[in-house]
Amino acid sequence: MTDKDYLLLGDARPDDRIHLLLWDTPDENELVRIAHYNNAHRVNYRKNLLQRIHPGESFLALHHNLDIELSAIKSMCSGVSKQIVLLEGLDCLITYLQVTSGSRITLFWKQLEETRKLERLLWILLPQQLAPKNWLPERIKRIPSG
Secondary structure, X not given: OOHHHHOOOOOOOOOOOEEEEEEOOOOHHHHHHHHHHHOEEEEEHHHHHHHHOOOXXXXXXXXXXXXXXXXXXXXXXXXXXXXXXXXXXXXXXXXXXXXXXXXXXXXXXXHHHHOOOOOOEEEEEEOHHHOOOOOOHHHEEEEOOO
């Protein structure tokens, strides 16, 4: 057993807001153990996005539809029986927003940080280099690599 097995996600406050779990090299087996230990429901943003894409759409213009993406993230906490949701794969949206010309990454982070009244405690798993610089440290946990 590693220290990651004892990572408590349920003690985060406020519990109706989004928190960040920064981990550069997540290991699938350790993610399974953390989710099991915390009784967390794992959700993958990439898979959710693929399910929401209509076959006739030629382009994904996510930077023009931030409200839709924010609503989708919030809805991932709805209808879940477990008290904690661990969202994986959001790095694809954040990277997309960082490299898109005229991107709204700052607006996205601000809106994500201000999201309230989530039905479940939401942790977003991200690599440390993608984390916003201005989030409160109380809403961030870091898992060291190695």
